[in-house]
Amino acid sequence: MKLLRIGPAGGEVPAVLGDDGRVFDVSGLTGDIDGAFLASDGTEGVRAALAAGELPPIDPAGLRIGAPVARPGKVVCIGLNYRDHAEETGAAVPTRPVVFMKDPSTVVGPHDRVLIPRGSAKTDWEVELAVVIGREARYLDSPQRALAHVAGYAISNDVSEREFQLEYSGQWDLGKSCETFNPLGPWLVTPDEAGDVRALGLRLAVNGETRQDGNTRDMVFDVPYLVWYLSQYMVLRPGDVINTGTPAGVALGLPGTPYLRAGDAVELSIDGLGTQRQTFANA
Known part of the structure; x- marks a missing residue:
């Protein structure tokens, strides 16, 4: 799984890259990809939500990657x-x-x-x-x-x-x-x-x-x-x-x-x- 943060510096949105190349918003699961998220096994929650098709897509065109x-x-x-x-x-x-x-x-x-x-x-x-x-x-x-x-x-x-x-x-x-x-x-x-x-x-x-x-x-x-x-x-x-x-x-x-x-x-x-x-x- 590939996790990323998209948006202006200080205002990035946590996201995940799907196997099909689309980017999905995970801000409904976590405020950010940070130490607290990693410590709580947040990656497994993202993995499950991605597999279930529960994450909204993001159009990354023109957006900065943090x-x-x-x-x-x-x-x-x-x-x-x-x-x-x-x-x-x-x-x-x-x-x-x-x-x-x-x-x-x-x-x-x-x-x-x-x-x-x-x-x-x-x-x-x-x-x-x-x-x-x-x-x-x-x-x-x-x-x-x-x-x-x-x-x-x-x-x-x-x-x-x-x-x-x-x-x-x-x-x-x-x-x-x-x-x-x-x-x-x-x-x-x-x-x-x-x-x-x-x-x-x-x-x-x-x-x-x-x-x-x-x-x-x-x-x-x-x-x-x-x-x-x-x-x-x-x-x-x-x-x-x-x-x-x-x-x-x-x-x-x-x-x-x-x-x-x-x-x-x-x-x-x-x-x-x-x-x-x-x-x-x-x-």
Whole structure:
């Protein structure tokens, strides 16, 4: 099942994409697709209503698509989680997950405009598989228990400013938390439909030129391990988002490749999870 939110920023309507490609309004079942909805197994209510033909259709033509999860409590990110990305940046392949946080207010819709920060010279792209938590996870016993706490998956663009991140103070959050730096969506795809997330192709192009073409099979730490690992150090709550890392092909790892400038268009896709397209503009 594919859940989404449609409408202007701050006024999105919760919806579901049917198998026939039509979009249906689920606002009669929930006020929003958020942590409370996920924690109450709201997805099962939507699934039942969709199967019973009880949901009114929406014409999505011309309507903005918002992030598929409203107001995530936190965005937890994993750095250097693809061997080829670690190698291209000159970093060692980590023996434990590299964890940093991103301001959750960075989360915007998958096609929203992204703002290049004032003073930026090195705004970069990163296509990533995002994991959305559906059940509270704390001190999980093993990675094998982890997937029961996952509500679904989405595409994330972990936009990064490399000077802010690496050259100013070494505090990664400074280069990760700039306004609009986390387009998410278009859908929250439930695990039964997402399939095997250990073998999904990820792709990203800048102005039509392919920059990233990877596969989640090349992750250093897979999704179950990451959810389990993070639960040992923080409580993961429904609606939280985990960005699981990016494959090779970022500007940082491609000497001579220009960083993003105003007017550039970035397109992302992950197998089964849809596509994103953002145009970049100066803040």
